[in-house]
Amino acid sequence: MYLSHSTFTWQHVLRHGLQVAVFNTLLWGLSLMANGTEHWDVELVYNQAIGLSIWSIIEAGRILLCEPGHAWPSWSRALPLIAGAIVVGWIVGSQVGNLYCGCSNWTFLSQSPRRLRSAIAFTIGASTVATYYFYSRGKALADREKLAAAERDATLARLSLLQSQLEPHMLFNTLANLRVLIAMDPARAQAMLDRLIAFLRATLTASRSASHSLAAEFERLDDYLELMSVRMGSRLSTQLTLPDELRDLPVPPLLLQPLVENAVKHGLEPKVEGGHIDVTAERHDGLLALSVRDSGLGLGAAESNGPGTQFGLRQVRERLHALYGERARFSIDALPDGGTLARITLPLDPPAP
Amino acid sequence: MTPTALIAEDEPLLSASLQAELAETWPELRIVASVGDGAQALQQALQLKPALCFLDIRMPGMSGLEVAQALAEDWPEDGTPFPLLVFITAYDQYAVQAFAAQAVDYLLKPVEPERLAQCCVRLQRQLAAREAPQAMQQAVDQLRALLGSAAPTFAAPKLEVIQAGVGATVHFVPLDEVIYFEAADKYVRVVTADKEHLIRLSLRELLPQLDETKFWQIHRGTVVQARMVTSATRDEAGKTHLSLRGRPEKLTASRLYAHLFKPM
Numbered sequence: 001m002y003l004s005h006s007t008f009t010w011q012h013v014l015r016h017g018l019q020v021a022v023f024n025t026l027l028w029g030l031s032l033m034a035n036g037t038e039h040w041d042v043e044l045v046y047n048q049a050i051g052l053s054i055w056s057i058i059e060a061g062r063i064l065l066c067e068p069g070h071a072w073p074s075w076s077r078a079l080p081l082i083a084g085a086i087v088v089g090w091i092v093g094s095q096v097g098n099l100y101c102g103c104s105n106w107t108f109l110s111q112s113p114r115r116l117r118s119a120i121a122f123t124i125g126a127s128t129v130a131t132y133y134f135y136s137r138g139k140a141l142a143d144r145e146k147l148a149a150a151e152r153d154a155t156l157a158r159l160s161l162l163q164s165q166l167e168p169h170m171l172f173n174t175l176a177n178l179r180v181l182i183a184m185d186p187a188r189a190q191a192m193l194d195r196l197i198a199f200l201r202a203t204l205t206a207s208r209s210a211s212h213s214l215a216a217e218f219e220r221l222d223d224y225l226e227l228m229s230v231r232m233g234s235r236l237s238t239q240l241t242l243p244d245e246l247r248d249l250p251v252p253p254l255l256l257q258p259l260v261e262n263a264v265k266h267g268l269e270p271k272v273e274g275g276h277i278d279v280t281a282e283r284h285d286g287l288l289a290l291s292v293r294d295s296g297l298g299l300g301a302a303e304s305n306g307p308g309t310q311f312g313l314r315q316v317r318e319r320l321h322a323l324y325g326e327r328a329r330f331s332i333d334a335l336p337d338g339g340t341l342a343r344i345t346l347p348l349d350p351p352a353p
Numbered sequence: 354m355t356p357t358a359l360i361a362e363d364e365p366l367l368s369a370s371l372q373a374e375l376a377e378t379w380p381e382l383r384i385v386a387s388v389g390d391g392a393q394a395l396q397q398a399l400q401l402k403p404a405l406c407f408l409d410i411r412m413p414g415m416s417g418l419e420v421a422q423a424l425a426e427d428w429p430e431d432g433t434p435f436p437l438l439v440f441i442t443a444y445d446q447y448a449v450q451a452f453a454a455q456a457v458d459y460l461l462k463p464v465e466p467e468r469l470a471q472c473c474v475r476l477q478r479q480l481a482a483r484e485a486p487q488a489m490q491q492a493v494d495q496l497r498a499l500l501g502s503a504a505p506t507f508a509a510p511k512l513e514v515i516q517a518g519v520g521a522t523v524h525f526v527p528l529d530e531v532i533y534f535e536a537a538d539k540y541v542r543v544v545t546a547d548k549e550h551l552i553r554l555s556l557r558e559l560l561p562q563l564d565e566t567k568f569w570q571i572h573r574g575t576v577v578q579a580r581m582v583t584s585a586t587r588d589e590a591g592k593t594h595l596s597l598r599g600r601p602e603k604l605t606a607s608r609l610y611a612h613l614f615k616p617m
Contacts, residue, residue: 169444172443172461177364177366179370230366232364269411270414272413274413
């Protein structure tokens with residue numbers, strides 16, 4: 001609950017109480033100017049006792065009645081609370097004042113309807129002004145916190161996406177291979193560098209564009225798999241199948257990337273004899289079916305490699321849900337001969353914006 | 354005598370390049386084996402007994418650290434000096450910190466020629482100075498510290514019972530009753546006083562789920578419940594044999610874990 005800390009701390013309560021006392025003193029000063037300074041001390045006691053009583057009832061009610069994560073209760077609860085607080089606070093505060101001066105303000109006020117009316121109007125007015133002040137300040141503070149929390153969440157999500165894609169182990173091993181190729185086979189080194197550049201560019205811009213064509217998606221996968229096959233040599237064989245009629249379909253950028261990376265990183269790279277990876281797009285029952293099939297170590301091995309895999313899969317699932325809701329399906333299964341098959345089905349029309 | 358070396362690196366280009374660069378910076382060094390996975394590295398190193406082993410950390414099968422552990426446990430007592438180890442990694446923060454802390458040699462990929470030359474000078478100095486028993490002891494001490502710190506551990510919930518499937522039935526074995534666990538290929542044998550079960554889990558996956566104060570690893574393939582050990586005896590070859598409560602067989606603690614069985 002990101003707002004909860006603004007709801008209740010003793011420091012906040014103390015600060016509010018002091019602000020109310022200052023406000024009461026100002027009102028007292030105004031009333032002295034209007035009514036003369038004869039009983040200034042009695043006026044001050046009544047003023048502070050009534051003001052602080054009303055405030056403490058509203059403050060306690062506000063803290064007790066509000067929903068978690070909010071600074072104030074809903075209007076249907078806040079209005080009766082304020083009205084009740086004014087009545088009860090006035091009575092309690094008056095008793096304190098009566099004790100101090102040894103008289104009764106009720107007897108004094110009830111002698112003249114004009115006095116009574118102005119005292120009621122004064123109390124209600126002052127309470128409303130003070131409550132409105134605290135309400136609007138609390139709301140502004142809460143809004144600011146909510147905004148900051150949303151910004152922080154978005155930044156974290158973007159960062160972890162980037163981090164999962166730009167895995168340093170992959171990057172430095174690729175650079176090490178590149179360094180070797182530069183001396184040995186400059187043409188191949190250049191081709192590998194071009195792949196790396198395309199891969200990096202796609203990774204860095206993927207979070208900023210909403211969709212690209214399936215053909216572009218497959219090109220990026222090809223870049224990544226080409227880089228990996230330079231590294232793994234004959235241990236990795238790959239096949240990408242994309243029918244011409246599906247090339248122009250829009251898909252979220254790098255949607256398949258985490259699945260292909262998981263297949264390589266947890267399935268094929270740790271397997272001594274290596275293996276094969278198949279990425280296929282097909283039209284199936286009026287839907288677009290995408291699949292990543294590998295002959296690697298299988299799901300059990302991937303899970304024991306720590307939370308990295310889970311993160312990639314969760315990310316795919318969340319993206320699909322955000323973009324397509326119930327219209328997209330995602331599944332990942334162990335294959336009987338030991339590999340893994342990940343499948344995504346999407347509607348053929350583009351996602352709702 | 355010509356120094357010999359083994360290279361274990363799963364990426365073919367990097368392996369070839371390391372070999373070429375070593376040939377340039379250290380022409381007398383003879384590469385006796387170049388392998389692409391951990392199991393082969395262990396087998397070849399035990400057979401060829403090179404003076405140096407260059408071990409990539411991430412390799413298929415066994416990691417470079419696991420190879421080092423297995424080597425230290427299985428290295429013969431015949432006086433052949435234990436190889437100097439050089440770990441190679443592209444990016445493993447934890448491992449690199451641990452190597453630096455233990456003064457273990459390591460190379461970062463891509464390997465810079467200057468850094469490789471420094472490393473070779475250091476290795477030549479160590480080769481000239483070393484004597485077999487100290488080399489072994491030093492390697493054991495370093496590896497013990499590395500194994501304790503290099504792997505990032507995931508805080509896993511601790512187990513209370515072992516659930517072992519046999520056909521359609523699942524047997525519940527309270528952890529208190531387990532005398533020891535033993536790795537068997539892709540399985541772990543769970544041994545109690547009167548029964549044995551197999552669970553489909555590697556010892557590496559099981560370990561974080563055990564209370565390490567009660568269950569002691571004594572070998573890369575064995576974990577024993579400490580209160581089930583009745584005595585530990587050290588033989589002339591330096592091996593520690595454990596007698597067990599309720600089991601006739603003895604377990605052997607490797608030299609990496611022998612220090613656990615000192616008297617108080």
